[in-house]
Structure formats: C-alpha cells, structure tokens
Amino acid sequence: MAAPKKSNSGALSWDQVDTVMLDMDGTLLDLHFDNHFWQEHLPVRLAQLRGVDEAEIRPWLIARTNAVRGQLSWYCLDYWARELEVDILALKQEVIHLISVHEHVEPFLDAVRRSGRHVMLVTNAHRHSLDLKLACTEIGCHFHQVVTAHDLGCAKEEPGFWDRLREQTPFNPASSLFVDDNLAVLRAARDYGIAHLRAVRRPDSRRPEMDTGEFPAIGDFRELGFPSEG
Structure with a gap:
C-alpha cells in the first residue's frame, strides 16, 4: 500500500x-x-x-540509552539514577536555565482553553522531570489535565498506552488533535485512530528542521490557527 501523502500545511479545521x-x-x-x-x-x-575520560563515557552511555529507547525506562529518571548511580535530577538542575517554552505556545494554549475545548498535556516525561519543567515554565495552568506515561505504565509509543489513557480520561479519537515531535508516538496515535495529528518541524531550536515523514507539521503553533473563544 502506498504511504499516505503528506500535507505541508499545519492548518486545522x-x-x-x-x-x-x-x-x-x-x-x-x-x-x-x-x-x-x-x-x-x-x-x-x-x-x-x-574520574575517567569523557571519550570513554560517551559510547558507553549511548549504548545504554539506545538499549531501552522507546520503552518507559528510557524516560525514567529513577531508572537512570539506578543504572548510572548518580542523582539525575540534581544534574538536571545544574542546567535548569536552558529550560524554555517554544515561541507562540502560550498564546495558543490561552486561545484553546478559552475556546472551551478540553486541553491535556500528555507526556512521556518522568514525574520529577515534569514537575521541574512545570515549575520553571508555569505552563501547567493552561491544562485541564496533565498525564505522564509513567502513571499509566507504558510509553506513548508502546501498545496499550492509548487504551489506558482513554480508560482514565474518555475522549473521542475522531475529534481529537494530538501534537508531538516523536514520529513513533504519532504513528501509534494514528494506528489507534486519532484523526488530527501534527508533527513539529524543529523540536530543538538550535538544530535544523527534521523530516516529519508522512505527517503534516508545524513550525510554530500559529500555523494551526487559534480557535475562536467559546
């Protein structure tokens, strides 16, 4: 079967x-x-x-992380604290100044919330990392619900995640929008039947745009258009 044709437009009805x-x-x-x-x-x-050379650590660390990529462990700070025998959260706090919100996100969140739609943050982030970032950015107030995959027991790209989410919070896949920068996650959402999917062209502002495969993508949230106030 031919791959679905990708639209270059992030515009949404x-x-x-x-x-x-x-x-x-x-x-x-x-x-x-x-x-x-x-x-x-x-x-x-x-x-x-x-007390070792950085050049020795890098390939070892890459191999360890690649071994669990896409699994819930890959996102789990407790797992990495045990595996690496280091306080991961404390090390994250050393570079906390780098945490930032993408441009145009907050006006978009304001508009969606005012429109009367149900707004959910759905993340693979570990609860400690989630709490750190919400404290730094203060974006949590925009959501009716904040859900981390760790509460549901499987990552967003793993079988079963979307069923568990829907059991916890009923939603209609046919009338749901989901935006993510991870193509494996988007494919799992598509396979579940979520109708409106958008990828993100530049997840990291310091790196080039990425290939978003078969998914329509946005450069920033203005491209979705802001819904009218409900």
Whole structure:
C-alpha cells in the first residue's frame, strides 16, 4: 500500500476538534534542554564523578540509552539514577536555565482553553522531570489535565498506552488533535485512530528542521490557527 501523502500545511479545521492533546518536550518546550543534558552535560559530569575520560563515557552511555529507547525506562529518571548511580535530577538542575517554552505556545494554549475545548498535556516525561519543567515554565495552568506515561505504565509509543489513557480520561479519537515531535508516538496515535495529528518541524531550536515523514507539521503553533473563544 502506498504511504499516505503528506500535507505541508499545519492548518486545522477547529470545528472538527473537541479535545486537544499536546506533548511537552520538543513540542511545547524547546528540546535543546534535553538534548544538551543527555548528550553534553551528563557525559561530562559522569566522567568527572567517576574520574575517567569523557571519550570513554560517551559510547558507553549511548549504548545504554539506545538499549531501552522507546520503552518507559528510557524516560525514567529513577531508572537512570539506578543504572548510572548518580542523582539525575540534581544534574538536571545544574542546567535548569536552558529550560524554555517554544515561541507562540502560550498564546495558543490561552486561545484553546478559552475556546472551551478540553486541553491535556500528555507526556512521556518522568514525574520529577515534569514537575521541574512545570515549575520553571508555569505552563501547567493552561491544562485541564496533565498525564505522564509513567502513571499509566507504558510509553506513548508502546501498545496499550492509548487504551489506558482513554480508560482514565474518555475522549473521542475522531475529534481529537494530538501534537508531538516523536514520529513513533504519532504513528501509534494514528494506528489507534486519532484523526488530527501534527508533527513539529524543529523540536530543538538550535538544530535544523527534521523530516516529519508522512505527517503534516508545524513550525510554530500559529500555523494551526487559534480557535475562536467559546
């Protein structure tokens, strides 16, 4: 079967949407913080703490993270604290100044909330990381619900996630919008039947735009258009 043709437009028919589900890292927040932490800061600090060369730590750390990529463990700070024998949250706080909200996110969230639609933050982030970022950005007030995959026991890209979410919070997939920067997650959402999907072209503001595959994508949230106030 031929792959679905991708639309280049992120524009949305808001009259077809009653539930809005949004990812956090890379979608609402700049992924630069996470990329810098895992790829730059953590290897340096691990090397310092263990008294070894950074060049020795990097390939070892990449292999360890790749082994659980896409699983709930990949996103779990408790898992990495045990595996690496280091306080991951404390190390994250050393670069907390890099946490930032993507441009035009907050006006979009304001408009969606005022429109009367149900707005949910749906993230794979571990609860400790989620709490840290919500405290830094203060975007939590825009959501009716904040859901982390750790509360449901499986990552968004894993089988079963969307059924568990729907059991906890009933929603109609046919009238739901979901925005995420992870293509594996978007494909799982599509397979579940979520009708309105958008990828993010530049999750990390310091890196080039990414290929969003078969999904229509946005450069920023203005491209979705803001819904009228309900």
